[in-house]
Amino acid sequence: MTDHTAAAGAPGAPGAPGAPGAPGALDLADVSVALDGKTLVRGVSLSVAPGEVVGLVGPNGAGKSTLLRTLYRAQRPSAGRILLDGDDVWRMPARALARRLAAVLQEAAGEFQLTVYDVVAMGRTPHKKAFAGDDADDRTVIAAALAELGLTALTHAPYDRLSGGEKQRVMIARALAQRTGTLVLDEPTNHLDLRHQLDVLQLVHRLGATALVALHDLNLAAAFCDRICVLADGRLVAEGTPQDVLTSALLAEVYRVEADVTPHPDTGVPQVTLRTADLRPARPGNT
Amino acid sequence: MTAVHEKAPAAVREAGRPRRRVPYPVVLVLLAALLLAVATAAVAAGSIRIPADQVWGILLHRIHPGLADPTWTPVRETVVVDVRLPRVLLAAVVGAGLAVAGMALQALVRNPLADPMLLGVSSGASVGAVLVLVLNVTFLGTLSLSGAAFCGALAALVAVYFLARTGGRMTTVRLVLAGVATAEVLSAVASFLVVTSDDPHKTQSAMRWMLGGLAGTTWETLWAPAGAVLLGTAVLLGVCRPLNLLLAGEEAAASLGLDVHRFRGALFVVVALMIGTIVAVSGQIGFVGLILPHVVRLLVGADHRRALPAAALLGASFLIAADLAARTFMSPEEIPVGILTALVGGPFFLWLMRRRAQ
Numbered sequence: 001m002t003d004h005t006a007a008a009g010a011p012g013a014p015g016a017p018g019a020p021g022a023p024g025a026l027d028l029a030d031v032s033v034a035l036d037g038k039t040l041v042r043g044v045s046l047s048v049a050p051g052e053v054v055g056l057v058g059p060n061g062a063g064k065s066t067l068l069r070t071l072y073r074a075q076r077p078s079a080g081r082i083l084l085d086g087d088d089v090w091r092m093p094a095r096a097l098a099r100r101l102a103a104v105l106q107e108a109a110g111e112f113q114l115t116v117y118d119v120v121a122m123g124r125t126p127h128k129k130a131f132a133g134d135d136a137d138d139r140t141v142i143a144a145a146l147a148e149l150g151l152t153a154l155t156h157a158p159y160d161r162l163s164g165g166e167k168q169r170v171m172i173a174r175a176l177a178q179r180t181g182t183l184v185l186d187e188p189t190n191h192l193d194l195r196h197q198l199d200v201l202q203l204v205h206r207l208g209a210t211a212l213v214a215l216h217d218l219n220l221a222a223a224f225c226d227r228i229c230v231l232a233d234g235r236l237v238a239e240g241t242p243q244d245v246l247t248s249a250l251l252a253e254v255y256r257v258e259a260d261v262t263p264h265p266d267t268g269v270p271q272v273t274l275r276t277a278d279l280r281p282a283r284p285g286n287t
Numbered sequence: 288m289t290a291v292h293e294k295a296p297a298a299v300r301e302a303g304r305p306r307r308r309v310p311y312p313v314v315l316v317l318l319a320a321l322l323l324a325v326a327t328a329a330v331a332a333g334s335i336r337i338p339a340d341q342v343w344g345i346l347l348h349r350i351h352p353g354l355a356d357p358t359w360t361p362v363r364e365t366v367v368v369d370v371r372l373p374r375v376l377l378a379a380v381v382g383a384g385l386a387v388a389g390m391a392l393q394a395l396v397r398n399p400l401a402d403p404m405l406l407g408v409s410s411g412a413s414v415g416a417v418l419v420l421v422l423n424v425t426f427l428g429t430l431s432l433s434g435a436a437f438c439g440a441l442a443a444l445v446a447v448y449f450l451a452r453t454g455g456r457m458t459t460v461r462l463v464l465a466g467v468a469t470a471e472v473l474s475a476v477a478s479f480l481v482v483t484s485d486d487p488h489k490t491q492s493a494m495r496w497m498l499g500g501l502a503g504t505t506w507e508t509l510w511a512p513a514g515a516v517l518l519g520t521a522v523l524l525g526v527c528r529p530l531n532l533l534l535a536g537e538e539a540a541a542s543l544g545l546d547v548h549r550f551r552g553a554l555f556v557v558v559a560l561m562i563g564t565i566v567a568v569s570g571q572i573g574f575v576g577l578i579l580p581h582v583v584r585l586l587v588g589a590d591h592r593r594a595l596p597a598a599a600l601l602g603a604s605f606l607i608a609a610d611l612a613a614r615t616f617m618s619p620e621e622i623p624v625g626i627l628t629a630l631v632g633g634p635f636f637l638w639l640m641r642r643r644a645q
Contacts (some may be wrong), residue, residue, distance in 0.1 A: 072542035098544030105538055112399060112534045112589045122535055125528045126544035132528075133592065178543070 021100055021181035022086045023050040023210040031080035033066050033234075034148070042234040043080065048212050053204060054144075055225030055242075056214040059255055062231040064096075064214040065106070071184045071212070072103035084182060098126035101217035109244040112157045118146055119170050123177025145176040148203065159192050164191035172200060176207075185213040187267045189220065218272045222246055230254060246270045306502075311593055314586060318600035322379070329375045329611040330367055334619065337363055346372075374504040377512065378610040378624075381501070381569045382579075384516035386602025387595055388561045389576020391523050394591065395551050395558070396448065397537070398462050400639065402577035403562045406462070407469030409573070412436035412559075412566035413477045413497065421484045422529055434512045436566035437563030443469055444555050461466025463615070476603045486644045499570035499625020501610050508568045515564035517558050526554070527591040534589060571624045572606070574632020579605060581639065 016162040026048040040262050041063040048054045069075035071082055073094055082089045089097050102123070122249045123145065124138045134142070146152050149169040149232040154162065159170060168191045175183060183204065189197040197217070201224040204211050215221040221228055222242035230245060232254045238245045243263075251259045251272065309317075330342045337359075339344075348355035385403060392408075393401045403409045418424075421550035424431050441444065450465040451458075471634075481490055492535075525528070529550055532540040537547050559574045565572075578592070579602045586601075587593045606624070613624040 069538070072538075074538045074541045093544075094541065094546045095544035098542065103542035105536075112394075113584055114534060114589050118531070118588070118590055119535060122539070122543055125532055128528060144384055155536065175540075 016242060020179045020185065020207070020209065023208060024100060024182040025050050025083075026182065027038060027081075027086075027211060028067075028213055029081045029083070031070060031077045031082060033063070033075060034078040035066075035072060035075075036179060040234055041070075044231070044234075044236045045080075046236060046239060048210050050210055051208055053211045053213065055221035055222050056212060056231060057216070057218060057228060057230045061210040063149070063234040065236075068103070068184050068186050068212065068214055072101060073097060085115045090281050095126050098178065098180075100180050101182040101184060102175035102180040104188045105122075106186050106190070110122050115156050116146070116151060116154050116159055116162070116170055117142065117156060119159050120151075120177050123174040123179075141179060145173040148176060149173045150199075153258075164194065165196060168192060169196065169200070169260045177194035180209070182210040183207070183212075185211060187214050187216060190204065190216060207264065218246060218251075219269075221270070222270045223267075242270050243268075246272060269270050288541060309586075311587060314597060314622060315600070318455065318597055322600050322604045322607075325607045325611075326375050326379065329378070329607045330371045332611060332615055334367055335363065335369060342367060344465060346479060347567035356411070357427045368521070369506075373506045373509050374501055374610070375607055377504045377509050377568065378501055378607045380509065380516050381512045381572065382563050382575060382602040382604070382606025382609075383573065383599040384512065384519065384561045384565050384602070385575040386579035386583070386598040387516070387520050388565075390580035390591070390595060390598050391530065391554060391558055393580055394533045394553055396451075396462060397533060399465075400463055400577070400636070402574060402636075403558075403575065404571055404573035405636075406447050406466035407473055408440045408447075408559065408562050409566050409571040410438040410470040410473035410477065411441075411446075411573055413439070413564045414419025414443075414473050414480070415563070416567050417477045417480045420489055430511065431517075433564045433567040436567035437560050439473075440563040440566065441559035443473060445561055447620070448555070469634075473535070477496065481621050497570065499572040500613070500623040501569055501622070502614075502621055506566075512564045512568050513561050519561040520595070522557050523554075523591075524595055526550070527595065530554075530591045531589075570623075570625060572628055574628050574636065575602060577639075578632050579612045579637050581635075 028044055028046050031038065031041060031044045044063075044067060046054070051089070057066070058064055066075060070077045071089065073089065074268060082103060084097070089101070108216060117166075120142050121134060122139070124134060124141065128134075129140075143152070146155055149172055151166070151169055151173055154166065162170065167279075168188065172185075172188055175185075185204070188200055188204075192200060197220060201213075201220060204213065205224065213275065225242060226244050228245045229236055230250065237254060238250055246261050248259060248261055249256055251261070260275065261270050261272045262273065264271050265268065294341070300611055327339050327342055331337050331339050339546050340360055341363070344355040344357075345359060345364050348357055349368060389402050392403065392406065393399050395401075396406075413436070415438050416432050418439075419432050419435040422436070447462070447465045447469050448556050450469070451462040453461075474497070481494070481497070484490060529545050532543050532545050533547070533551075535543075540547050579598055583594050583598045606628075609627050610624045611621045616622060
């Protein structure tokens with residue numbers, strides 16, 4: 001999927017149609033989210049420097065998705081502030097934010113007969129007047145986003161007939177079509193096979209955009225993130241480089257698993273290996 | 288868009304091939320031609336048959352006397368201009384308005400089974416209209432009827448929306464159940480008001496709102512709904528892109544720069560205005576707002592920039608044809624047109640539900 005980029009109008013080139021915005025600086029200050037009387041996020045403060053890729057990890061229900069939802073204005077925080085280049089994202093028009101920050105969501109609604117092109121074309125909306133059609137620049141940007149994710153052959157396919165992995169790539173293509181300098185990604189790889197997981201995370205790096213990405217796979221997070229933030233029970237419990245954060249002690253405390261963390265022999269990237277042998281319960285009849 | 292260079296598996300290539308759709312401008316021209324043809328036929332048909340060329344001759348003569356030489360009797364001119372034309376135009380306005388409002392409603396509640404009648408909006412409008420009639424409110428003239436119907440429609444829509452939505456989620460089942468229950472309750476209220484009013488004349492005219500019909504249309508009845516439908520359609524055409532965003536989901540729409548709650552609130556008012564003024568003159572005509580959006584999406588896709596104009600044209604043609612059938616089928620008796628649309632629409636709704644369940 002990577003060898004289409006040059007052919008598709010070199011979207012990143014300066015002066016090219018819909019050149020991406022400059023990478024933004026994200027600052028979350030003491031963000032809390034309470035919903036129906038339950039506090040899901042408790043006073044999280046973290047920063048992402050321009051161009052930095054920061055991973056958000058943590059067990060199920062730790063508040064990763066909820067925290068990300070406050071960034072793309074799907075959930076208003078009950079306390080705290082979220083700044084993008086110093087501007088409060090909740091005090092600017094929604095459209096203005098969508099021109100600077102794009103989100104890759106897990107949600108994949110398919111009730112209406114939308115084509116892949118229709119869905120990706122929505123990424124141009126924040127840049128357009130309400131009734132303006134897609135002009136040549138928009139079509140270039142959309143075609144480039146589709147090619148980037150290897151979706152060109154599916155351009156006119158009905159979205160709701162796609163596989164989970166294909167839908168996920170469409171979501172990413174839509175965010176690319178927004179041409180923003182900042183990306184928020186909520187588990188962008190959870191439906192993807194190994195090759196596509198690597199492709200997507202390499203793509204995030206290659207874009208040079210600021211990215212805050214929730215990930216389940218700790219090895220992927222270690223390989224692709226400049227820094228890792230660990231959420232547990234709505235709190236930020238650890239933050240730093242993968243080497244500093246991913247330790248046996250932390251995994252035992254946060255995930256309640258026994259695991260070894262060893263540097264990869266070639267790259268030095270921390271590798272998490274579960275001690276699965278200890279975990280397998282003896283089968284009746286096997287003893 | 289045409290050349291696919293990737294070595295995609297056959298299934299992928301199959302899915303990726305552009306669906307062979309007729310080019311959009313051609314679709315619009317065909318739909319416009321259909322509308323003209325159906326409208327001409329509807330003006331021509333009736334107890335006095337008037338040839339199509341004479342229909343156009345009369346109309347052109349009215350626009351400018353030099354355009355056609357009068358070769359017809361004054362009675363025919365009166366029939367065309369004062370009796371049939373307003374009724375056909377009202378059918379067009381009502382059909383277009385119901386189709387457009389139905390399409391907008393389906394996007395707003397993100398549910399392809401939404402329809403003004405199924406969601407109780409039409410019943411709400413009926414209650415408003417019947418109340419005005421029974422209580423003899425006259426201080427705004429005919430506008431008080433439309434105004435009350437609008438208020439009833441808006442109240443019902445907001446009520447159904449909040450009943451169906453608990454904990455930030457809204458399922459198809461809950462939406463349809465809340466809509467049907469609300470529609471039943473409001474219809475019962477309207478019936479109660481009609482039955483308990485002791486004026487037989489009122490009872491008769493109130494029946495019109497229960498069954499839906501366009502009998503006795505005059506030019507005066509046309510203006511309020513025509514204005515509301517034109518205005519509402521213009522507004523909806525102006526917000527096509529945000530409407531499209533809602534098809535992708537609330538969260539996605541928010542992340543793509545839409546203030547979902549404010550947008551939905553504003554458009555509820557627009558839809559209620561269209562439905563209210565329509566119901567005030569035509570009563571509850573069901574299923575037009577359900578069927579037409581689906582047919583149109585099959586024709587031109589879900590993008591509202593393409594679908595809304597097509598829905599307006601096709602909705603107008605559909606209701607003109609339905610009304611023509613309603614008044615000629617058992618002539619001289621008239622079937623309320625709402626009965627005909629329900630006969631067609633009910634089975635369609637069931638087919639749609641079964642297809643979606645699979």
